Amino acid sequence: MRATIARRLGRLVTGVTISALAFTGCAGTSGAPNTSGATAGGSTSAGTSGGPKELLTLGVTADIEGWDPGVQPGYQGWAAEAVWDRLVYCDSTGGIEPAMLEDWEINDDRTAITGQLREGMEFTDGGAVDAASIEAAVKHMETTPQAPDYAGVVVTAESDSITLTWPEPQPIIANKACNLIISSPEQLESGEFTDQPVGSGPYVLDVGNTTRGSQYAFTKNPDHWNAAHYPFERLVVKVIESETAAVSALKTGQIDASLIPSNAVKEAETSNLDVLNFQGQTTRLIISDRTGKVEPALGDKRVRQAMNMVFDKEAMVQALYLGNAEPTAQVFRKGSDAYIEGLEDPYPFDVEKAKQLMSEAGYADGFELELPTMEGQNHETLMPYVTQQLAEINITVKQVPLSGANAISDLLSGKFPVVLWQLGNLGDSTYQIYVEATPEGWWDLQHEPDQFVGTRWDKLQTASDEEARTLEQEINRYLVDEAWFAPMVYMGTSFAFHSDKLSIPTQSDPEALTPKLRDFQ
Amino acid sequence: MINTFVWTLFRTLGVLLVVTAVVFALMYGNGEGIARSVVGFRSTDEGVMIKMVELGLDRPLLTQFWDWGTGAARGDLGRSFYTGQSVAEALSQRVPVTLSVIIPALLLTAVISVLLGVWAAVKGGVVDRIVQFLSIGGTAVPAFIVAIALVFAFAIQWRVFPATGYVKFGENPMMWLASIALPMIALLIGSVASAAQQFRTAVLDTLGRDYVRTLRARGVKEWQVIFQHVLRNAAAPGLTVVGLTLLNLLGGAVFIEQVFALPGIGQLAASSAKIFDVPMVMGTVLFTVLVVLIVNLATDLLITALNPKARKR
Numbered sequence A: 001m002r003a004t005i006a007r008r009l010g011r012l013v014t015g016v017t018i019s020a021l022a023f024t025g026c027a028g029t030s031g032a033p034n035t036s037g038a039t040a041g042g043s044t045s046a047g048t049s050g051g052p053k054e055l056l057t058l059g060v061t062a063d064i065e066g067w068d069p070g071v072q073p074g075y076q077g078w079a080a081e082a083v084w085d086r087l088v089y090c091d092s093t094g095g096i097e098p099a100m101l102e103d104w105e106i107n108d109d110r111t112a113i114t115g116q117l118r119e120g121m122e123f124t125d126g127g128a129v130d131a132a133s134i135e136a137a138v139k140h141m142e143t144t145p146q147a148p149d150y151a152g153v154v155v156t157a158e159s160d161s162i163t164l165t166w167p168e169p170q171p172i173i174a175n176k177a178c179n180l181i182i183s184s185p186e187q188l189e190s191g192e193f194t195d196q197p198v199g200s201g202p203y204v205l206d207v208g209n210t211t212r213g214s215q216y217a218f219t220k221n222p223d224h225w226n227a228a229h230y231p232f233e234r235l236v237v238k239v240i241e242s243e244t245a246a247v248s249a250l251k252t253g254q255i256d257a258s259l260i261p262s263n264a265v266k267e268a269e270t271s272n273l274d275v276l277n278f279q280g281q282t283t284r285l286i287i288s289d290r291t292g293k294v295e296p297a298l299g300d301k302r303v304r305q306a307m308n309m310v311f312d313k314e315a316m317v318q319a320l321y322l323g324n325a326e327p328t329a330q331v332f333r334k335g336s337d338a339y340i341e342g343l344e345d346p347y348p349f350d351v352e353k354a355k356q357l358m359s360e361a362g363y364a365d366g367f368e369l370e371l372p373t374m375e376g377q378n379h380e381t382l383m384p385y386v387t388q389q390l391a392e393i394n395i396t397v398k399q400v401p402l403s404g405a406n407a408i409s410d411l412l413s414g415k416f417p418v419v420l421w422q423l424g425n426l427g428d429s430t431y432q433i434y435v436e437a438t439p440e441g442w443w444d445l446q447h448e449p450d451q452f453v454g455t456r457w458d459k460l461q462t463a464s465d466e467e468a469r470t471l472e473q474e475i476n477r478y479l480v481d482e483a484w485f486a487p488m489v490y491m492g493t494s495f496a497f498h499s500d501k502l503s504i505p506t507q508s509d510p511e512a513l514t515p516k517l518r519d520f521q
Numbered sequence B: 001m002i003n004t005f006v007w008t009l010f011r012t013l014g015v016l017l018v019v020t021a022v023v024f025a026l027m028y029g030n031g032e033g034i035a036r037s038v039v040g041f042r043s044t045d046e047g048v049m050i051k052m053v054e055l056g057l058d059r060p061l062l063t064q065f066w067d068w069g070t071g072a073a074r075g076d077l078g079r080s081f082y083t084g085q086s087v088a089e090a091l092s093q094r095v096p097v098t099l100s101v102i103i104p105a106l107l108l109t110a111v112i113s114v115l116l117g118v119w120a121a122v123k124g125g126v127v128d129r130i131v132q133f134l135s136i137g138g139t140a141v142p143a144f145i146v147a148i149a150l151v152f153a154f155a156i157q158w159r160v161f162p163a164t165g166y167v168k169f170g171e172n173p174m175m176w177l178a179s180i181a182l183p184m185i186a187l188l189i190g191s192v193a194s195a196a197q198q199f200r201t202a203v204l205d206t207l208g209r210d211y212v213r214t215l216r217a218r219g220v221k222e223w224q225v226i227f228q229h230v231l232r233n234a235a236a237p238g239l240t241v242v243g244l245t246l247l248n249l250l251g252g253a254v255f256i257e258q259v260f261a262l263p264g265i266g267q268l269a270a271s272s273a274k275i276f277d278v279p280m281v282m283g284t285v286l287f288t289v290l291v292v293l294i295v296n297l298a299t300d301l302l303i304t305a306l307n308p309k310a311r312k313r
Helices: A002-015 A078-083 A131-141 A173-180 A184-191 A243-251 A260-271 A301-308 A313-321 A352-358 A378-390 A407-411 A429-437 A453-459 A464-483 B002-028 B029-037 B045-055 B061-073 B087-125 B127-140 B143-157 B173-207 B212-215 B224-233 B233-261 B265-274 B278-306
Strands: A038-041 A052-061 A088-090 A097-098 A103-108 A112-117 A153-157 A161-163 A203-207 A213-221 A234-240 A257-260 A274-278 A280-285 A367-373 A394-402 A418-424 A486-489 A492-497
Touching: A002 B045, A052 A078, A052 A243, A078 A203, A078 A213, A088 A173, A088 B233, A097 A153, A097 A173, A103 A173, A112 A173, A112 A486, A131 A153, A131 A161, A131 A184, A153 A429, A173 B029, A173 B045, A243 A260, A243 A492, A243 B143, A243 B233, A257 A260, A260 A274, A260 A492, A280 A301, A301 A367, A301 A486, A313 A378, A313 A486, A367 A378, A367 A418, A367 B045, A378 A394, A378 A418, A429 A453, A429 A464, A453 A464, A464 B029, B087 B127, B087 B173, B087 B224, B087 B233, B087 B278, B127 B173, B143 B173, B143 B233, B173 B233, B212 B224, B224 B233, B233 B265, B233 B278, B265 B278
Parallel strands: A052 A234, A052 A257, A367 A394
Antiparallel strands: A038 A274, A088 A097, A103 A112, A112 A161, A153 A161, A203 A213, A213 A234, A257 A492, A274 A492, A280 A418, A280 A486
């Protein structure tokens, strides 16, 4: 998941179009919510799969970036899921499901995962999937952007039992195990990833019918350990970067399923398409300069709380998200361990109270605040409102457009005390805490250690499930009380599909952005 | 004539060198940023430096440009920083798609706009006003809006043409024709609207010349006056218009390829630029610059051939 966020960020800076985050304001308003962050609109036909089906054609809004297993996105990562398998799968809450490992065990100090490798698995070039393959995969990851997740990992084997051991305890060890893509060691060694990926996944790339940048064709791998789960004999992934084109292709039946922009949901539903709405993101101000290093005023909790109180979230849902969002007072996903059920918003919309807090903090005259803007973040819609509302407490927003190759590194450099972002809320809230609230997390932009969070994070390393839930909710409550963020609304992506051709009875994406390949039936 | 050709060729190569050098400097000037994009934001500074060295981005810009330029002269435009695909291979896949759309659009633009321009200029009155009205309308509406309207009508409502995608001519000629029809029409409307106005003005200008009056006074048939004499003299501005139209079509293809999900050069340029895949971007830039220069060169030479006055310097 960590890696997928990296890829998503990569796509963000590049636009691609560009990413889930380009499809803003699309959380579900119909259907019942579940912990996966997805709700169903229309008449989703769950579990309609029967015998084998001929063809599944999926539209992706960004081209894949080649066949190096170390740079595959989790977001719309169907091509990678087709050709490669993983040690284990993560479910929508970040829990582990069996994959290449039939069973698994994580040790008490969370430094190692041990599992039984399925017998008889082979890569599509005929090579056996064994401990050496796993070791090669880990070594390869150390040369990719995911290197920090696999630094120092040692792979040991005993019979068919494989153990991956990290040098330090890993609170998010499950996530790291799930992200490990297993590819042919020969191909990894050769470094040639240009044309034909060699994996052991449920499909094989059909090079003859593939046109790079346009469409990727796959045929079913009958030798896959779970081939029966994948009903489609052929898979085609078409690159359709334009939202308009994706909707047209869906309506004319050229593709069976694709992400669509929020403003096309009604159009899709009236065109006999089913729409799954995900709430995988939380729009918020990330007030990371809580020690006042860049902007001294933000070191005062009352200023951060005042910033929370100037946003009318209900009005935002209606006016900015056209009803396709939901107000929230916390950044964590509903149903996740850290989510506090029934939490009353401690910062209801109250400009007068906000002004009073600013005055008490000695900042009645406000200050100037630099907010970075980037393509694909819905800033063109959100920024005018945020600017206007912060001006109510005399905070003058100066927008700083970020673009070019340095955009993401500038964004995450910590030079901006506050960032407005539609950031993912993850099914695995432990991971979200790691990313957003620990000094190692890339979205804790100042990387300042915090004693309260730090002590609980340390305990999380070895906590039981119940203890972990308590600890995470304590952290969440602390983040709310200390106003580390100004959460506004839950929102996300919309995924349209032809229910007469396929069903999507499960939702396995911990990021709640799109269905996984194994969800299509 | 030979001197003109040599001089024009020399000038063209100079422009090619300057444009590619400037774009290269702009694209490759931030080697560290490019490397950071490639390795991901979680990479350490050391990792970024290693990638910079691996990609050759640590070398002086002039050295990089020399290597790129000499490679390009041999047909080696490098490889994508992300996918490892050869840039030349990518261009060889993408260019035919774009040309499939813009070449027919260009030819039809030339024919239709000449006919409309002559018709409007010769008939005048209501016909002229109608042509002008259509021209202004066609120019005013952006090609991508026309494209969306065409998709709605002919792909979604009536299902005559596919909404998206491209089929190679070699695979299925009829499907190829169907796949390029709407994108080509979307580009055609704007280009005809613009070019027809230009042709009308050129023909009107020529019709007012003394020799036309003389030809008519001598009893030469009107169709001969128009098609044998007037059109020939209006050819110079007409050729310039056609040359510019090709360049406009190339620019318009960037948007049209997005709307119709065509895997052409415009889509490649846009997607590569977004992820700072600079070798790929330089490949598309080189292609575009070459097209512009070749079109200008060809236009200059044709005009020179048609009009002896243009040979004087």
